[in-house]
Amino acid sequence: MDEYLALFPYTAAAARYVEASGRTFDSLMTAGEFSDSVLNKSVQRVARAIDSDVHSKPVERDDYEIELFSYVVGRALVSCIREAVLVQRYANAEAHDAFSKLRNAGERLQDEYIARLLEDFGMTVSADNNIFELHFTDLIKYTSRLKGPQWRLVNLMNRGQVRLAKNEMIQVLAEAVRLKVLRGLPLKLSSKMCEELAPYTSPLKKAMSVASSHPTDSGPVILEACPPCMKALLSQVKAGQNLAHPARFALTSFLANIGMKAEEIVHIYQTSPDFDYELTRYQVDHIKGASGKDYIPPGCSTMETYGNCTETTGLCKRISHPLSYYRARLKRQ
Ligand code: SF4
Known part of the structure; x- marks a missing residue:
């Protein structure tokens, strides 16, 4: 499995992989080594978001699939808990994680990940020598929360075409991740699914109430x-x-x-x-x-x-x- 799918599990490519795998909610809830690992990892994923533990850990090759499915089940856990603050935190944690992974990747992989994420988010960008050029209308939807003079609307509009350094491009992509995760939650899940997930959501709800x-x-x-x-x-x-x-x-x-x-x-x-x-x-x-x-x-x-x-x-x-x-x-x- 491609490492990119494990590192960036909210992308369209990752969604296609999940669909093609044929795995269902019922199969993930059936006892077995893979299901247990996915469920444990997804609880950790949500717990880290609750506790604002944004330390990105490397993912071993053998765990790529577990990592990807832990994101999928993590969304289900967040949806069953149904707390707006948790949705925000989950999206923030994924954005922070994406930011760290992009910043810490070697140059070749960094360029590849940036190109693939840009394509995934439908952003038309020309890149030359670590400078990224895009039209301000493509940028504006991702920069409302970013602070600093370079993100001010008037400065962006004055320039028409916007040139960003690689670090700035990574910030924009992390924000695009945050919005994508945020807008996809909560999922509409049946009460039966949430009941089956209750043993996993219950400790998370307690952690959420302590955090709040x-x-x-x-x-x-x-x-x-x-x-x-x-x-x-x-x-x-x-x-x-x-x-x-x-x-x-x-x-x-x-x-x-x-x-x-x-x-x-x-x-x-x-x-x-x-x-x-x-x-x-x-x-x-x-x-x-x-x-x-x-x-x-x-x-x-x-x-x-x-x-x-x-x-x-x-x-x-x-x-x-x-x-x-x-x-x-x-x-x-
Ligand atoms: S508040 Fe005290 S117990 Fe808690 S982490 Fe800080 S030093 Fe340790």
């Missing part, structure tokens, strides 16, 4: 009230160290959720040796989202999984989320 209990803060940002893990990450950034992706995402989403402005967050990262304005701005804008609640930072267990939890005593012993720590400290103050 951490609304975005709009008060002033009090850095002294931040939990030890976030203070440690802030110190590392200030000391000029590069943060690994999960740590960077955790810190960025935490700061966004406690009400820090996008430009202030970007400013914090300016001391990083690998500072990349576009990448940071992209992450911050997507995390803050249109509603300001699109992503929450990972919970303590995910922080621990990636080695980013630094304290297990005191208040940390009693909470399960860095935002709960912050809120508790604010109350005390």
Whole structure:
């Protein structure tokens, strides 16, 4: 199976593969090694979206088909849970994943994936030497959420034909992925299907309700009230160290959720040796989202999984989320 289908499972090519495979919902719900792997993977996929765990993991060749079908079943799980916030998070997670996969691919594969995605989204683009040229009307539908002067309507319209650098093209494609996933959900599924999926949706609903209990803060940002893990990450950034992706995402989403402005967050990262304005701005804008609640930072267990939890005593012993720590400290103050 083609790796592209596993990495970008929302494409028309992936849909054709699923159809040709002849696999049905009933066959996936029938016990067996393949079905079990798909169901487990799809639960992980949705759980990662709920927990804003956007760390992209490489997919082994033997798992391509499991990866593709986990997206299909993941959509069913999200549809049965029927929460608008989850639909948003699922779409955001897939967009973030597409962005990371495109950014991290080697140049040859990157060019191939970009070309195939452009074709899939029906965008007519001419590419020359890593510059992509398209008409602004093709671009405008994907840039309403992107921030920065290069995406402002007036600038796009003035130029007619728009020239984008490869990084910008990747941002646009990630946004196209987000919209495609978003617009395809929720699916209309029978109550019988949702009943059969209940053993898998039930823990996800609980995780969703925990995640939703951490609304975005709009008060002033009090850095002294931040939990030890976030203070440690802030110190590392200030000391000029590069943060690994999960740590960077955790810190960025935490700061966004406690009400820090996008430009202030970007400013914090300016001391990083690998500072990349576009990448940071992209992450911050997507995390803050249109509603300001699109992503929450990972919970303590995910922080621990990636080695980013630094304290297990005191208040940390009693909470399960860095935002709960912050809120508790604010109350005390
Ligand atoms: S327990 Fe939670 S809040 Fe405390 S340091 Fe670890 S991850 Fe941060």
